[in-house]
Amino acid sequence: GENVEQHPSTLSVQEGDSAVIKCTYSDSASNYFPWYKQELGKGPQLIIDIRSNVGEKKDQRIAVTLNKTAKHFSLHITETQPEDSAVYFCAAPRPHGSSNTGKLIFGQGTTLQVKP
Amino acid sequence: NAGVTQTPKFQVLKTGQSMTLQCAQDMNHNSMYWYRQDPGMGLRLIYYSASEGTTDKGEVPNGYNVSRLNKREFSLRLESAAPSQTSVYFCASSEGVTSGGRTQYFGPGTRLTVL
Numbered sequence: 314g315e316n317v318e319q320h321p322s323t324l325s326v327q328e329g330d331s332a333v334i335k336c337t338y339s340d341s342a343s344n345y346f347p348w349y350k351q352e353l354g355k356g357p358q359l360i361i362d363i364r365s366n367v368g369e370k371k372d373q374r375i376a377v378t379l380n381k382t383a384k385h386f387s388l389h390i391t392e393t394q395p396e397d398s399a400v401y402f403c404a405a406p407r408p409h410g411s412s413n414t415g416k417l418i419f420g421q422g423t424t425l426q427v428k429p
Numbered sequence: 430n431a432g433v434t435q436t437p438k439f440q441v442l443k444t445g446q447s448m449t450l451q452c453a454q455d456m457n458h459n460s461m462y463w464y465r466q467d468p469g470m471g472l473r474l475i476y477y478s479a480s481e482g483t484t485d486k487g488e489v490p491n492g493y494n495v496s497r498l499n500k501r502e503f504s505l506r507l508e509s510a511a512p513s514q515t516s517v518y519f520c521a522s523s524e525g526v527t528s529g530g531r532t533q534y535f536g537p538g539t540r541l542t543v544l
Contacts, residue, residue: 358535420471421469
């Protein structure tokens with residue numbers, strides 16, 4: 314089955330610096346990789362996702378890169394702001410046999426602190 | 430649209446008590462999910478429902494049961510609560526793979542403490 318490892322578990326940066334969070338996955342058939350942001354006391358919210366037919370996707374200050382050969386994908390946040398402080402989760406599909414179930418397996422989470 | 434709603438927001442139980450966590454979505458989504466979140470362990474899938482009338486076990490189903498009451502509602506029941514079930518519980522929904530929608534939308538969570 315799929316296994317997703319996320320690093321680092323905590324990350325502290327100065328406001329304006331960049332932050333990078335990396336995830337590795339084990340199932341080479343995985344083809345969808347979302348990133349979620351969870352603010353304190355709230356549920357996770359999708360911030361960006363990438364499908365396996367592209368190597369990079371950007372949305373303003375956020376980008377995700379995918380390396381299918383190495384089986385890892387990364388979240389990049391540029392020009393960090395205090396409101397970026399949150400817990401970030403990566404995820405990959407959880408297959409069931411040969412069928413795509415829509416289920417996800419999540420990484421362990423990264424607590425990002427942006428210091429003003 | 431309210432999105433995904435969960436009740437209650439907080440609950441304290443004694444060991445052996447039972448309770449049902451309620452979840453509803455108003456996005457006409459086919460698939461619904463129950464997760465638990467524990468420190469350092471991310472989100473773990475308890476049960477999911479790919480479509481109305483179907484349910485299936487996830488990663489950590491022991492001690493839980495679910496009911497997909499209709500397309501909108503998916504409840505999670507703890508028949509005999511144990512301290513190991515102290516956690517934050519999230520419900521989520523998605524359009525479903527067959528509809529091409531893989532994004533999962535999460536509710537605000539239920540914080541459960543079992544003494």
